[in-house]
Amino acid sequence: DQQVKQNSPSLSVQEGRISILNCDYTNSMFDYFLWYKKYPAEGPTFLISISSIKDKNEDGRFTVFLNKSAKHLSLHIVPSQPGDSAVYFCAASDRGSQGNLIFGKGTKLSVKP
Amino acid sequence: ETGVTQTPRHLVMGMTNKKSLKCEQHLGHNAMYWYKQSAKKPLELMFVYSLEERVENNSVPSRFSPECPNSSHLFLHLHTLQPEDSALYLCASSQALTGGSAGANVLTFGAGSRLTVL
Numbered sequence: 001d002q003q004v005k006q007n008s009p010s011l012s013v014q015e016g017r018i019s020i021l022n023c024d025y026t027n028s029m030f031d032y033f034l035w036y037k038k039y040p041a042e043g044p045t046f047l048i049s050i051s052s053i054k055d056k057n058e059d060g061r062f063t064v065f066l067n068k069s070a071k072h073l074s075l076h077i078v079p080s081q082p083g084d085s086a087v088y089f090c091a092a093s094d095r096g097s098q099g100n101l102i103f104g105k106g107t108k109l110s111v112k113p
Numbered sequence: 114e115t116g117v118t119q120t121p122r123h124l125v126m127g128m129t130n131k132k133s134l135k136c137e138q139h140l141g142h143n144a145m146y147w148y149k150q151s152a153k154k155p156l157e158l159m160f161v162y163s164l165e166e167r168v169e170n171n172s173v174p175s176r177f178s179p180e181c182p183n184s185s186h187l188f189l190h191l192h193t194l195q196p197e198d199s200a201l202y203l204c205a206s207s208q209a210l211t212g213g214s215a216g217a218n219v220l221t222f223g224a225g226s227r228l229t230v231l
Contacts, residue, residue: 002155009153032218043117043203043222044156089156091218098212099144099161099168101220105154 003027004092006104015113019077023090023104026071030092030102035064035075038087038106047088048075080111116140119204119223127231128194134226136187136204144210145187146220147179150201162187163210194230201225 005024013019023033031052036044050057050064050073057064063076077084090104117138126132138145147159159173162181176198178190187204205220212218 043224046219093212098210101211103156
């Protein structure tokens with residue numbers, strides 16, 4: 001059973017608008033969450049993260065929100081740019097399972113000019 | 114070179130072949146990982162090494178055999194694979210094992226080795 005779920009395989013957004021990518025998790029022991037971005041023919045690269053003791057973390061155009069009661073996190077990209085077109089992976093870890101970062105299936109974001 | 118380097122980038126092999134995937138990291142990290150990415154599936158953790166010792170083996174078939182001769186190099190030896198093993202194999206490294214400190218959760222990935230088993 002998937003512990004980290006990204007239920008939208010794809011998302012299309014107009015340049016300049018907001019992109020919202022969603023992620024749900026089932027394991028209440030997760031205490032750290034990350035977003036990775038992957039371009040074709042490249043490995044995933046780290047984008048932004050959030051600890052379970054926070055509900056928001058912002059880095060430039062990227063903001064991650066965490067709702068622990070709903071076991072939900074989201075990544076907001078404002079404003080979206082064509083270069084943001086990539087696959088975005090949500091990932092989670094817990095201290096009781098070191099070495100085992102759990103990933104979602106990914107959401108393919110397309111930002112149209 | 115910097116970062117995590119994987120070779121070969123593409124590999125086609127028959128089911129009776131023996132081949133190896135190589136990963137090298139130049140970041141001074143202490144943990145290294147093999148992940149498998151299949152179509153429409155999440156990244157699956159295969160093996161984890163910390164300071165050259167294997168700490169995780171996620172029920173991976175024995176036709177996949179990892180080797181970590183030192184903290185900078187990681188190999189995945191392949192033999193008698195099946196067509197369903199065709200996938201993108203990603204190597205990653207981190208400062209320490211994920212799940213520890215916040216910084217340890219940041220993996221640096223290589224570009225991957227695209228494997229096709231005929």
